[in-house]
Structure formats: structure tokens, C-alpha cells
Amino acid sequence: MLKKRAAVLLLGATMLFAGAGNAFANESELNETVNEVVGTPYKWGGTTVQGFDCSGFIRYVFNQFETKLPRTSRSQAKVGMKVEKEELRPGDLVFFNTNGIGISHAGIYIGEGKFAHSSSSKGVSISKLSDSYYKKRYVTARRIVTGEHYAAMIEDIHESDDARA
Template sequence: MQKRAFLLALHLALWGAPATADNAVPTSPDLFDRYSSAAQELVNEGLSYIGVRYRFGGTSPETGLDCSGMVQAVFRNALGLNLPRTAHEMARQGDKVGRQELKPGDLVFFNTMRRAFSHVGIYIGDGQFVHAPSSGGGVRVEDMSAQYWTKRFNGARRLVDETTPVITHSNGH
């Protein structure tokens, strides 16, 4: 129940509209255009993994996820897009985006292993991102302005735009 309350509060802060149990996109046309709908699907899907345990090499919410496994699952389940397996390969996809130009749904990359693009998360708005951080932890939301992340930020990529179709799906995890 606490997880649901947290997700609802976060959703309200980011989107200004109530989240629904099935992650449906609010229908108010002045709130969301097609880009925003695709981005909202990514954010909703990413937030639905909060608490899923970290597992190195993990690609399934049921058995655990690593950072790129989480991003792969989110994009596949929310939009039907298949991304490469590693953060480094993902960093070659889409369009480069500056830190000041970030929009929800953008991929954010960090140097966490003494090499560029060794960690990836999904920007959810308001300076925050969702990711699968490390062994012993689980998927969570973090503030990009925290010193740890600011020092390690490598860049961002945009994979969704106003032409990205939104698929309907049932969230089975």
C-alpha cells in the first residue's frame, strides 16, 4: 500500500493528474499530446518497477534487473521498442540531449564504473530519474542534482518524440 501511495504522490507531482490502476493515460487534451503520452507510458512503466531487486545481468522484473535490463523492459513493455542490451550500446541510440533539455522518457547516462556510459536510467521529470542502481538494492528514483550523480553524468539521449506510437498493453509484472 505504501508503494501505491508513493507512486500516486509522485505521479501527481510530475503529471498533475491522478494515476490509474492500469496506468491509463489521462484523456485531457491540454495536458498530454502524443509525445507526452509516450513519455508518460515510459514513466509509469518505470515507476511500476520500484522495489524490484537489482540483479547483475538481470532482464526480468520477476528475477531481478540491472540498469540496462530495467530500461529494456520499460521500453519494450511501454512502447514495444526493443533496445540494445547494454548502457553503452543504448548511448548510441536516438538523439543527443543536453542536461537542460531533458524531458520525461529520455535516457540518462552516468560513469559509475570508471568508463563512460556504464550506467543508464530514465528521466522522469523534475530533476529525477528511475534506475536499478546496484547489488543489494532495488529499482528506485533518485535526484540527478545529488553530488554523486552530478559528478558522473555523461549525457542523455531521446528515443521518443511526437511521432512515437503508444501501444495498449496489460502490465503483467
């Protein structure tokens, strides 16, 4: 009985940590694109995999889906459709006031209360909207991609691989 319990615990722990490196529950095209650049350093004005600022990171990700966006987070917050926080879905942009004078930071909502962004302290990383720092500074969200473009962005990688086979 004790050996059986130990085996079950070991199996559960293995399953829990096997996916720990991945920030997402599923493997969509959006998830894969973001995961490829997680850890990229922050660079003010950066728009490449050598270094991103927050809006450069967003533009890079959305360029992979042939969606053009303005250069700054402040101007990105003016495009698309406003979305209430309770209605966020993966791919929506989230905006923050981190400097006290308006929108100054942005990220891409990835689901489960999390967003991907390029922070000046950690580079491209995943944070929670509920983190006290971001919760206090949240301003708005915008939906940029809809319809077929959105379906392609959130398509499960394994489904698209099956379709190509």
C-alpha cells in the first residue's frame, strides 16, 4: 500500500513539473510565438529578438500574424475595440499606467489571468494581472484581432500539424 501511494505521488509530481517551463495550458500559435521569445532581454526602443521594449514585443508577436500595430503602447491603446477586463481572451492587449502620466506599459493577455510583456527588470516574461503592482496600474484592454485572423492565432499547434500531414 505504501509503495503504491509513493508511486502515485511520484507520478503526480512528474506530471506537475513536466510542463513547468511552458507558460500556457495549450499550444496555440500565439503561445508558441510568445514562448520562443520569453527571456529576451529588455531594450528601450527594442523591436527584435536581440531586445524588446513592451510595445516592440507586442509588434513583433502580432507581425507574426500579419497584423500591423502602431509603435508605442500609448498609440496601441487607441486601436481595435475596447474590452472589459472580465471579457479578456488570449491575444487581447492590456495596458498599464506605470509612470503616473498615462499609458506607459502594455502586454498580451494569454489567458488564466496572465499576460506576456517585456518588463524593464525581467525582459520578456509572464505576469499575473492580479499581481499587486499591475492590478493597481491597469488601465484598459483592446481587442485587435477577430474572425479568421483570431482563429489562426489561437489554433492548436497539434491540430494545424495534423491538417498539414
